[in-house]
Amino acid sequence: MQFTSEKLLDDGVIEREFTLGEVPGILWAAESATAPTPLILVGHGGELQRMYPRVAGRARDAVAQGYAAATIELPGSGARPRSATADQARADLRQAIQAGEPVSDDIVDRLILPLVEQSVPEWQATIDALLELPEIEGPVGYSGGVISIGVRLAVVEPRIRAAVLFAGSYVPRGIIEQARQVDIPLHVLLQWDDEGNDRQMALDLFDAFGSKEKALNANMGGHTGVPDYAGDAANRFFARHLR
Amino acid sequence: MQFTSEKLLDDGVIEREFTLGEVPGILWAAESATAPTPLILVGHGGELQRMYPRVAGRARDAVAQGYAAATIELPGSGARPRSATADQARADLRQAIQAGEPVSDDIVDRLILPLVEQSVPEWQATIDALLELPEIEGPVGYSGGVISIGVRLAVVEPRIRAAVLFAGSYVPRGIIEQARQVDIPLHVLLQWDDEGNDRQMALDLFDAFGSKEKALNANMGGHTGVPDYAGDAANRFFARHLR
Numbered sequence: 133m134q135f136t137s138e139k140l141l142d143d144g145v146i147e148r149e150f151t152l153g154e155v156p157g158i159l160w161a162a163e164s165a166t167a168p169t170p171l172i173l174v175g176h177g178g179e180l181q182r183m184y185p186r187v188a189g190r191a192r193d194a195v196a197q198g199y200a201a202a203t204i205e206l207p208g209s210g211a212r213p214r215s216a217t218a219d220q221a222r223a224d225l226r227q228a229i230q231a232g233e234p235v236s237d238d239i240v241d242r243l244i245l246p247l248v249e250q251s252v253p254e255w256q257a258t259i260d261a262l263l264e265l266p267e268i269e270g271p272v273g274y275s276g277g278v279i280s281i282g283v284r285l286a287v288v289e290p291r292i293r294a295a296v297l298f299a300g301s302y303v304p305r306g307i308i309e310q311a312r313q314v315d316i317p318l319h320v321l322l323q324w325d326d327e328g329n330d331r332q333m334a335l336d337l338f339d340a341f342g343s344k345e346k347a348l349n350a351n352m353g354g355h356t357g358v359p360d361y362a363g364d365a366a367n368r369f370f371a372r373h374l375r
Numbered sequence: 376m377q378f379t380s381e382k383l384l385d386d387g388v389i390e391r392e393f394t395l396g397e398v399p400g401i402l403w404a405a406e407s408a409t410a411p412t413p414l415i416l417v418g419h420g421g422e423l424q425r426m427y428p429r430v431a432g433r434a435r436d437a438v439a440q441g442y443a444a445a446t447i448e449l450p451g452s453g454a455r456p457r458s459a460t461a462d463q464a465r466a467d468l469r470q471a472i473q474a475g476e477p478v479s480d481d482i483v484d485r486l487i488l489p490l491v492e493q494s495v496p497e498w499q500a501t502i503d504a505l506l507e508l509p510e511i512e513g514p515v516g517y518s519g520g521v522i523s524i525g526v527r528l529a530v531v532e533p534r535i536r537a538a539v540l541f542a543g544s545y546v547p548r549g550i551i552e553q554a555r556q557v558d559i560p561l562h563v564l565l566q567w568d569d570e571g572n573d574r575q576m577a578l579d580l581f582d583a584f585g586s587k588e589k590a591l592n593a594n595m596g597g598h599t600g601v602p603d604y605a606g607d608a609a610n611r612f613f614a615r616h617l618r
Contacts, residue, residue, distance in 0.1 A: 324581075348567070361590075361611065361615065
């Protein structure tokens with residue numbers, strides 16, 4: 133892990149850009165931290181530069197709650213090499229939506245599964261590297277989308293002890309099957325009136341999770357309009373499980 | 376409103392039984408309250424004596440949060456005169472369930488609608504009487520089941536400013552239609568793994584609510600196993616809207 137920049141933000145958060153192999157990422161931590169903290173991985177839909185305001189907002193909020201927070205760019209997004217397979221799947225998706233056709237399982241699989249296969253080991257390598265820093269000791273939480281990445285990470289990565297998952301993306305059937313193996317505490321956020329979101333898919337996925345503790349918090353406000361009180365509830369969920 | 380008993384409980388809560396006409400009820404308030412408080416109506420499924428431990432627990436929790444809390448017996452339950460119509464509907468319901476048949480809209484209507492028609496004016500008369508007491512000034516919140524009663528109250532009673540509704544009972548189609556007229560903030564609790572509960576009905580009802588602010592909190596733990604953190608979230612909802 134190579135740190136490439138360091139910036140002190142006005143809320144006392146140190147923001148450091150890094151690269152891990154070919155993968156760029158950002159780490160946020162409190163300047164004033166005196167003891168090693170748990171870590172929250174901030175998931176997002178790709179293209180970190182475009183997502184920066186929302187991702188950094190969530191990360192700085194996590195730091196204010198006593199965590200370190202980190203994110204990495206997704207495969208095929210931002211400055212990372214594009215994937216012809218993913219581009220084709222995205223074009224097929226757009227075409228299906230424009231034609232008013234249902235989005236086939238085949239398109240969803242081609243869009244999401246390679247992303248999961250490639251990004252999950254990258255998130256795991258990021259955990260490896262971050263837990264070597266003296267200021268971070270874990271446990272680790274995952275927060276955000278792409279929900280399929282969160283599901284796979286929850287299954288394969290024992291260092292992740294709790295996850296706040298954002299419903300909203302296309303979910304392959306195989307991932308829904310895999311959700312039955314998830315047993316960590318989950319807090320699932322669903323924007324009920326998000327029209328770009330397959331609500332039934334989100335409910336099916338929530339139903340499939342094997343976790344003994346799982347909560348679905350559905351709210352109004354559209355795709356990006358998660359109410360402040362829903363963010364507070366997610367913070368309290370992490371406080372119960374990561375402290 | 377006639378108070379028939381008064382008892383100081385060990386947490387500093389005064390519990391007073393009352394009758395309002397033929398309707399028995401209970402009021403809980405803080406012994407130490409120095410200013411008039413908002414009021415939370417504690418809804419339940421009927422037969423107050425049997426429900427007492429849970430209802431009183433919720434009420435005393437409300438008092439600890441700074442409210443007065445009150446409940447009344449439902450029509451046809453406890454010592455109140457039984458209704459032949461309701462008894463027949465309940466028998467038909469039991470028979471349908473035992474025969475593994477779907478519960479018809481007709482049974483649900485006969486079971487729930489008379490209960491709503493009779494109990495809603497009783498709850499309103501209770502609000503009238505309680506708001507005349509010097510220690511209570513409103514606003515008023517409704518918390519609990521029978522969810523159809525909560526829906527109707529939210530539509531017809533402007534003094535109710537916010538409601539925590541417990542999904543779980545049979546809901547007539549007409550009540551789901553009426554839910555579109557509800558516009559107060561709602562916090563709906565659903566026990567996801569409650570097998571006695573029609574989950575799809577609960578989701579349809581949640582979808583129908585016209586409220587701009589509505590939240591669905593689904594949790595695990597079975598019919599009576601609402602997790603403590605779900606109760607905390609409901610308390611915070613009322614704090615946002617009744618204080």
